[in-house]
Amino acid sequence: MFTIGEFAALGRVSVRMLRHYDGIALLRPAVVDPHTGYRYYRAAQLGRLNRAIALKDLGLTLDQVRAVLDDEVDSAELRGMLRLRRAQLAAQVAADTARLARIEARLRMLETEDRMTTEDVVLKEIPAVRIAELTAVAASYQPTDIGPAIQPLYPELFRRLDEAHVRPTGPAIAWYEPEGGGEMVVVHAGATVSVDSGAARDFAIVDLPAVPTAATLVHHGSMDEVEASMQVLARWIEENGWRAEGYAREVYLEYCQGEPEKGVTELQIPVSRR
Structure with a gap:
């Protein structure tokens, strides 16, 4: 038999872990000296220890690990545990991937801030336009909330336009307005059309x-990275004595759904003199 220290070294775990496993009845010592309280383990117990570590690495709780090793959980229940853990890990990977994408977008924005100048801003009149639109609600103005809200709208809008035999006559246009008094945002996805407004359509x-x-200002690239362009516009408005009025519009001069990095979008902010 092996002392707890020797067994810990063989199993590549800590003595503290073995004491904890003993305390929760996950891995009991083979023998406990009644006089000294020293714990002793047999070589055969390394198999249970290794299985416990493997199951724990899969994400099972120690109580679940003990139940599996003691045959209190059948194969169907074990499959259910592992499927749940797989779903949890997949969700975590997706969240981490999205977080990494946001960090990379922020880094790119910081890198382009110094290269973009207010000289690219153009002041002009925007004519009235008729659009066909669908709407959705986003949790906030953040691109990570706006993107998932607006992206499904355009394929659906174009599908409905096609079924109604309505052809777009100009670029797609989007704009946003607050919903109530909170952070919610109504997302408007539109396409320029020339049709009668009275007909019943979906x-x-x-x-x-x-x-x-x-x-x-013309923004090149994904709309997930539009903050830098909006900052240039805001700086130009402030520095030149104008005041923003109403809702900004996004006019998709080149709409590239499958390759957003190739998109070209004109940002339009109504302004008036202070």
């Missing part, structure tokens, strides 16, 4: 009014 027909004066 999409709305909206007339966007003309904008006498708008500060505009």
